[in-house]
Amino acid sequence: MPLLVAPALPAGSLAAQEQPHLPVRPGLALRPWRDDDAPAVRAAFDCPRIQRWHVRRMDGDDEARAWTAQWVGRWHDETSASWAIVDADDRPLGQVGLRGVLLVEASAQLSYWLVPAARGQGLATEALLALTRWSFTRAGLHRLALEHSTANAASCRLATRAGFAEEGVARGSVRHSDGWHDMHLHARLRTDGPI
Incomplete structure (x- = not known):
């Protein structure tokens, strides 16, 4: 069934380029994941808070390697x-990413x-702002x-500091280990002003 509007971004908008390295500030940058990051990823997913909010754990080195390897194909x-x-020594401190990219709508979800x-x-805020700038200015x-x-107050503060307005609450939309959670939805548009 044909679309009645042209896609906001053509196919190939991302894939035609290599995934970029993005400077955040001196001593902090964003770079694509590498195979040798797998031990750091596995250690991160041992953290109870990461498990709680991301509803995942890793049970072995093979899972961690598969996690780092998947991103090339997804890009x-x-x-x-x-x-x-990553810090000045190129050690992973965390993750920031785009999920559910829709080129037709020129939209994506953020994770971190x-x-x-x-x-x-304040590292997560700085990283989120760097990815937001690139997403709007370079990725289009x-x-x-x-x-x-709604129980994750730290994530709500981060979204607000990064200029993502709260748009509403999706009731009972995500299941965590303790049951269904209401989810705050935040968003930012390219037209919302400078980052």
């Missing part, structure tokens, strides 16, 4: 992308997490959204 399929948030030692320093996206459990 080329233009469905998702993930960056390691930090290892415990990196929390409380129109809308970025993120959602988090």
Whole structure:
């Protein structure tokens, strides 16, 4: 069935380029995941808070390697992308990424997490802002959204600091280990002003 409007972004908008390295500030950058990051990813997913909010764990090194390896294909399929948030020594401190990329609508969902030692320093906000800038100025996206459990106050503060307006609550929309959670929906448009 043909669309009655042209896609906002043509197929190949992401896949035609290599996934970029994005500077955040001196000593902090975003880069594509590598195979040798698997031990850091496995250690991150041992964190109870990451397990709680992302509803996943890793049971072995093979799972961690598969997790890091998947992103090359997802970038080329233009469905998702993930960056390691790295320090000056190129050590992963966390993750920030695009999920559910829709080129037709020029939109994506955001995801993020930090290892415990990196929390409380504003690193997630800085990383989210860097990815948002690139998404709007270089990738040509129109809308970025993120959602988090209403019980996750830290994620709500992060979204607000990064200029993502709260748009509403999706009731009982995501199941966690303790049951169904209401989810706050936040979003930012390219037209919302400077980042």
